[in-house]
Amino acid sequence: KAGVTQTPRYLIKTRGQQVTLSCSPISGHRSVSWYQQTPGQGLQFLFEYFSETQRNKGNFPGRFSGRQFSNSRSEMNVSTLELGDSALYLCASSLDSRETGELFFGEGSRLTVL
Amino acid sequence: AQSVTQLGSHVSVSEGALVLLRCNYSSSVPPYLFWYVQYPNQGLQLLLKYTSAATLVKGINGFEAEFKKSETSFHLTKPSAHMSDAAEYFCAVSLTDSWGKLQFGAGTQVVVTP
Numbered sequence A: 001k002a003g004v005t006q007t008p009r010y011l012i013k014t015r016g017q018q019v020t021l022s023c024s025p026i027s028g029h030r031s032v033s034w035y036q037q038t039p040g041q042g043l044q045f046l047f048e049y050f051s052e053t054q055r056n057k058g059n060f061p062g063r064f065s066g067r068q069f070s071n072s073r074s075e076m077n078v079s080t081l082e083l084g085d086s087a088l089y090l091c092a093s094s095l096d097s098r099e100t101g102e103l104f105f106g107e108g109s110r111l112t113v114l
Numbered sequence B: 001a002q003s004v005t006q007l008g009s010h011v012s013v014s015e016g017a018l019v020l021l022r023c024n025y026s027s028s029v030p031p032y033l034f035w036y037v038q039y040p041n042q043g044l045q046l047l048l049k050y051t052s053a054a055t056l057v058k059g060i061n062g063f064e065a066e067f068k069k070s071e072t073s074f075h076l077t078k079p080s081a082h083m084s085d086a087a088e089y090f091c092a093v094s095l096t097d098s099w100g101k102l103q104f105g106a107g108t109q110v111v112v113t114p
Helices: none
Strands: A005-007 A010-013 A019-024 A031-038 A042-050 A053-057 A064-068 A074-078 A087-094 A109-113 B003-007 B010-014 B019-026 B032-038 B044-050 B056-058 B064-068 B073-078 B087-094 B108-113
Touching: A005 A087, A019 A087, A019 A109, A031 A074, A042 A064, A042 A074, A053 A064, A074 A087, B003 B087, B010 B019, B019 B032, B019 B087, B019 B108, B032 B064, B032 B073, B044 B056, B044 B064, B044 B073, B073 B087
Parallel strands: A010 A109, B010 B108
Antiparallel strands: A005 A019, A019 A074, A031 A042, A031 A087, A042 A053, A064 A074, A087 A109, B003 B019, B019 B073, B032 B044, B032 B087, B056 B064, B064 B073, B087 B108
8 A cells, every 4th residue: 555655755946936745645545734844843734634625724824825636635835935944844644634543644845945 | 722842852772771752741631642753764653642542552663652641741661672763753742633733742863772
């Protein structure tokens, strides 16, 4: 059974650009959550989607957005990149996070903003 | 506001010795608590979770944790450290009914020495 797949794994952008990260959850999983991981702030929750609806949102500016498609695949977008957006972005999926309690994480997309 | 505190950002243990990682939470309601592990260049993997069924929770790889409400603690232990236990460990809490939205502690880096 394939795990959570995140693409791209590594990318470099410059300030002011935008970036789109993709997450393919485990087959059958309907919940997808996104987290940002940095050395200074640690792991911070970005948002969670279930059946194409945003269920929860973290305390990030509006430059951070996401969506989920009917096949449960999810994307997140960061516009007008800032140096502080450099981070590892982790996607996690679950059958339904209200029932099983276990998130399965991908290996992450490492974004560097220059 | 809910918060999770992990005592000690770095822990060094000898192979075969007890592993003890400390986690305290602040909450006015019974929380859902988790321990996740992150190996280098990988995503997070669930070790164990507390969901009020039992105060002593057994997880994978020989780890266990005990929920102590009076101490607001959820410490992680393993009787005998193995070299493969070298990783970063995160305590996390969820107050909502959606376990996709977690608040993580700052993490504890475990080093295992021969």
